[in-house]
Amino acid sequence: MMTILSTAALLLSSLALSTAAWSADGAAKTVVLVHGAFADGTSWQKVIPRLEKAGLKVIAVQNSLDSLENDVIATKRAIKNAEGPVVLVGHSWAGVVITEAGTDPKVKSLVYVAACAPDKGQSLEDVTSKYPQLESRKEYMKDDDGFLRISDQGIKKYFAADLDPESKAVVAATQGPFHVRCLSAKVSEAAWREKPTFMVVATKDQIIPPQLEKDQAKAANAKAIEIPSSHVAMLSHAEEVSDLIIQAAK
Template identity: 40%
Template sequence: MKNNLQMIKFQRSKWFSFLFVIMAVLSFNTVNAQQKVKNIVLIHGAFADGSGWEGVYRILTKHGYNVSVVGNPNTGLADDAEATRRVLERQDGPAILVGHSYGGAIITEIGLEKNVAGLVFVAAFVPDAGESLLQLAQSGPPSPNSGILPPQSGFLWYDKAKYHSGFCADVSAEKAAFMYDSQIPVAFAAFQVPITKVAWKTKPSWYIVASEDQTVPPEGQHFMAKRANAKITEIKGSHVVFISQPAAVAAVIEEAAKGALK
């Protein structure tokens, strides 16, 4: 009888130990699930539109993320930040903001919103407080192949002669032609207004340097990324690296989504 009681106690002890391990694993997985940001908000820059994010969108949604694409009007930093805020208000939980080119200024300005968990800059401008994009653009030698034209009726357009080679050299000529004809110009005022809020000083940041960018020089990208203390990933691609290398760009966004709340 005594041996039987000891056996029962031993088996009960093993059972409780097994339950403890299961509960610990479940708790660990629950914490991990809570730490992973599920909402991704993508913001395009000048001379392009939200459709350029389609490749990245398809990859991230396939991996279970809730992805929204902001159709910012490019009419001014305040307008474009407000367009992003409206999309942020629709998110259920924390979100990662991803900004391309001029979109980097937008996420810098709007990224202090309470549900923003982290920032991803893609070949983007990363201005500091009191700094304008024009100041940043003029702080170093311009790329000789950049096709940004002088303002016309208050807006900046990209030169047709340089659009493919200077803006999107690693997409097909046919696609580049369509992108040129559907480009969205940006208000010159957006490049003149100084930044008033700087989210990257308090929010974790990642930066994708496009090593073959001929619109925003890679040297300038490295400078801005290091200044923002962003985690840097360099990808061989043009200014629209998010279009030509969607899998590589999506991988960095996922890294941010998994690491922003840690």
């Protein structure tokens, strides 16, 4: 009986140590995922189960994509409601959002996934204007209210080029219109200058120049990985993206 009890106690002790691993040394407990332009929270559908399996809680923000201010408010609300510490992850346009929102003291680290990371006082336009304009821009369409979307053909050929046809159709159907005012909105903070930063460079990205992503990683002194991916690296290479987020959490 004593042997059985001792074995059970040992197993419980091991389980407790495993469960406490995320809280040791300030390790993160929650990942807040922020989607980019022309997307919504479903863009993280392949990453979320992997993070939860690793023992992390996950919150996927739903951005309005109508202004930097509103997307930062939505992201800060998610951070406020999350159990900290938090890893803040942004894709594409959301790199601008997490650059501003990531100074929150609950945020332990930042992960940029094929994203822009402007410096203080810079906008998305400021960052991208230094690089040659990509061919995908011809597929951008603007409505009478100033919202941009990418044509279905543009999604298939440029935005999500390495997904299967069914997945491309879902991305096209669920894309979130992106207001042009976001392009010139400047960040007042640069969280990557203060927090440990990780970056996914998508080397086959046709929405954000891969060289821009590489240059940002160098400027931020980030732990970076390069993936032969389209712009939607979290869908086409979910395992590698998830592994980097888990590393950032630890």
